[in-house]
Amino acid sequence: MPTDENQTELSPSDPHANDAAPYGGGDPYADYRAGDFPFTELVDLADRRLGAGVIAANDEFFAERENLLIREPAVFDPERFGHKGKIMDGWETRRRRGTDAEHPFPAPEDHDWAIVRLGTPGIIRGVVVDTAHFRGNYPQRVSVQATAVEGAPGPAELLADDVKWEELVPPTPVRGHAANGFEVTGGRRWTHLRICQHPDGGIARLRVHGEVVPDPAWLAALGTIDLISILNGGMYEDASDRFYSSPAQIILPGTSRKMDDGWENRRRRVRDTNDWVRFRLPAQGAVRAVEIDTAYLKGNAAGWAGLHGRDGDTGEWFEILPRTRLQPDTLHRFVLDTEAVVTHVRLDAYPDGGVARMRLHGSLTEAGAAELARRHQESGA
Numbered sequence: 001m002p003t004d005e006n007q008t009e010l011s012p013s014d015p016h017a018n019d020a021a022p023y024g025g026g027d028p029y030a031d032y033r034a035g036d037f038p039f040t041e042l043v044d045l046a047d048r049r050l051g052a053g054v055i056a057a058n059d060e061f062f063a064e065r066e067n068l069l070i071r072e073p074a075v076f077d078p079e080r081f082g083h084k085g086k087i088m089d090g091w092e093t094r095r096r097r098g099t100d101a102e103h104p105f106p107a108p109e110d111h112d113w114a115i116v117r118l119g120t121p122g123i124i125r126g127v128v129v130d131t132a133h134f135r136g137n138y139p140q141r142v143s144v145q146a147t148a149v150e151g152a153p154g155p156a157e158l159l160a161d162d163v164k165w166e167e168l169v170p171p172t173p174v175r176g177h178a179a180n181g182f183e184v185t186g187g188r189r190w191t192h193l194r195i196c197q198h199p200d201g202g203i204a205r206l207r208v209h210g211e212v213v214p215d216p217a218w219l220a221a222l223g224t225i226d227l228i229s230i231l232n233g234g235m236y237e238d239a240s241d242r243f244y245s246s247p248a249q250i251i252l253p254g255t256s257r258k259m260d261d262g263w264e265n266r267r268r269r270v271r272d273t274n275d276w277v278r279f280r281l282p283a284q285g286a287v288r289a290v291e292i293d294t295a296y297l298k299g300n301a302a303g304w305a306g307l308h309g310r311d312g313d314t315g316e317w318f319e320i321l322p323r324t325r326l327q328p329d330t331l332h333r334f335v336l337d338t339e340a341v342v343t344h345v346r347l348d349a350y351p352d353g354g355v356a357r358m359r360l361h362g363s364l365t366e367a368g369a370a371e372l373a374r375r376h377q378e379s380g381a
């Protein structure tokens with residue numbers, strides 16, 4: 001059953017118990033049923049910025065599958081119609097039909113599907129199926145399956161009979177115009193996910209939260225890596241402020257392209273305090289060089305930055321970089337005199353202000369590489 005603390009009980013038997021009311025004018029989100037799911041703290045493995053894509057769907061008559069992974073909330077314009085019908089911001093299939101006049105309804109097993117390549121392989125902890133604006137045309141039930149196929153398989157290879165898909169969410173009723181969250185258990189590492197609508201319908205957005213499980217052989221072959229990159233298994237833990245944009249974006253791949261692509265906090269008015277963000281490395285690593293980028297943060301970049309690290313959950317924090325003046329909209333590079341062996345780092349911004357990206361260049365220690373290899377193997381790779 002969906003996680004639905006904030007929502008009324010879903011009815012498995014009454015097919016209209018989960019309906020949204022028809023759009024009545026005004027703010028289309030006014031009656032949207034949001035959810036509060038603990039796993040949304042974790043990285044979205046289906047983020048386009050990590051390389052995810054919706055690589056195939058059996059039907060996208062009304063609206064294209066690619067919309068599923070758009071970052072922004074789905075938009076609804078009641079006036080917009082196209083050649084095929086209402087323009088919907090999501091993935092929407094046509095209405096399924098039965099076999100003949102005596103059997104106008106689709107068969108119980110009929111469904112539509114879309115296949116998502118995860119941005120990077122990982123353990124899935126929860127899925128959000130957002131049916132925003134799909135009020136009379138959301139699926140009656142959804143299901144989710146996952147598979148692990150290495151390399152770069154295309155749709156035909158993934159649809160072959162010998163590919164085993166494991167059910168993460170069995171066919172389950174969902175609400176229209178709502179965030180439908182599903183917790184996922186099991187610690188397997190997956191590369192692809194299949195989302196099914198039973199029997200048909202529309203879904204606005206799909207989020208697949210979990211933990212990146214990097215390939216130790218790949219990291220070893222590279223030698224020097226960015227030890228904090230999401231793609232290498234770096235994780236955001238906590239921050240002093242998430243007012244404007246997420247501190248987790250500091251460790252995204254690629255450069256920031258606009259102000260809200262990085263971390264921007266609010267103006268700090270309490271003197272003798274500062275903003276900070278804490279990250280965890282995939283395992284113990286030795287950092288040799290640091291990049292701090294304030295790209296697109298011009299009147300609101302951090303004035304100074306400092307970096308501390310610790311080795312282990314209970315290790316003492318020690319200084320990696322002393323408090324250092326930053327320029328707005330600038331990439332700063334620091335070569336460390338001695339390498340810093342850490343599992344966690346804390347970036348301090350003084351007194352407040354944004355940081356777009358941070359990179360920690362170095363290598364996993366022998367113990368770190370062994371730990372990562374063990375986790376990789378345990379997750380079924």
Ligand SMILES: NC(=O)NC(NC(N)=O)C(=O)[O-]
Binds near residue numbers: 085087095136
């Ligand atoms: N008003 C609609 O959205 N109708 C249909 N969908 C689109 N996109 O036109 C349908 O049948 O679900």
